[in-house]
Amino acid sequence: MIAKKVLLNELGKEQKKKGFVSKKKLKEIAKNVCLPESEVFSAATFYSFLSLEKRAKHIIQVCNCPSSHLHGSDRIMKYLEKKLKVKAGHATKNKLFFLSETSCVGLCDKAPAIIIDGKPYVKVNEKKIDKILRKLK
Amino acid sequence: MKEESLLFKSNLSGLKAALSKNPSSVIKIVKKSGLRGRGGAGFPTGLKWELCAKAKGEHLVLCNADEGEPGTFKDKLIITKAALNLIEGIIIACHAIKAKNALIYLRGEYSYLIPTLKKAIRKTEPFLKKKKISIGIILGQGAYICGDETAILNSIEGKRPEPRKKPPYPAIHGLYGKPTLINNVETLAMIPLIFLKKFDATKRLCSFSGDLKNAGVFEIREGKQIGKLVEKAEPIGIPKALCFGASGGIIPYDPCMPLTEKNIRDRGAWLGACSIIVINHAHSIVELCESIQKFFVHESCGYCAPCREGNERILEILKRISHSEGTMHDLKELEELCDFVSKASFCALGKSAPLHVITALRHFKEEFVRRCR
């Protein structure tokens, strides 16, 4: 069956388990799926869900696409930047949070949407964010 | 409209009806139904099946569930509410083109739908066993370009997901060089309905979002007045414009306009995957364009220069204008750049990326001019 040896699934599994794909693991996966390491590296660095180093304990992604934009995603991002004292695309000093923008996540009917550690939060506002973050500390 | 009632549930009866027919009559029936691909390009489904079936080699079926167009969430609804319809459609496709292997490429953001898909696959187990068909799931990892029917092939093969030159078309030379039938979720979910005579080619699912109280997926009939549809979704404020996903363009809101592909095309836009984002008077078209442009800069795969560099430049200019730092010269350059990127880019992503700016400049130019020195 084809799906058994697909690089993307292997990388995805490791990312989910560890929060990143180490160089060592990348080599191992390349061997398992019978692809050259260079090709696996080139593919792995393409996808926004995959990272080759651990970014932080929690990953916060704010949708910045049209429907979320119309419902104030810019304001949400600014609020998060201020609250976490970090710029989008970076991790907090204590490596607790990594804040980033993301393309539409298919929750446009409940915009603005954010994703934290793969879990969707919809119709977010400042108050909701405070509540969510308190639980994550 | 209640979302549950949107799709007629086949409950295996469509599958049974289709499997009782031989492959060539299945293809004939799909051709006759008038079903066209719902992913955006609108290619006649039956014809695609026929082309693929005729190609030599081991046939494959690939369900494109990498719904990534901003403003689109109908495939998510179909999988959530009617995954069995989809799996039935996949099995019928396998039967029609004599494929033993099928894959579902699910966008990474929808990973929580995997159990739903697996449950539906389990329900069809007897059919899969009898026909020796296996269905695998591949989870995307966050890349819009993988929705392209050739980039998705490279993605599955473990290569960098850049688009391939067409022809050869995937139906003839697809995954690992094998004839591969690629259809999206909505298209395949319609297949069992055809065999139950419940399919109506004039209706399709539409994702409504934006400045609406009651955003969601609606079933629309071609030709219905857009105002009636928007009213149902309860607009917030007074609607000013409609935006068809990120790549379909922006047109002025005219409640009396019948919703047809032609009407939208006449205004320079494109209905595509049928996503309608409603924008009210409180929002600036310039800022909307800036937000859409950010998306394209992020999602350009970087393979060709016009799209990789051109989209960055378009964003720079849009930012300047949006911050009231642009000039009339910028505006002219913006127009030229958009024209260039749409003509010189390699794949559909780059070709359609500037459409939102082109249509915005056609219909809402004064909003840009007002912000220019």
Ligand code: SF4
């Ligand atoms: S047009 Fe854009 S997305 Fe398409 S191949 Fe070129 S760089 Fe990649």
Ligand code: FES
């Ligand atoms: S636009 Fe934000 S989820 Fe679709």
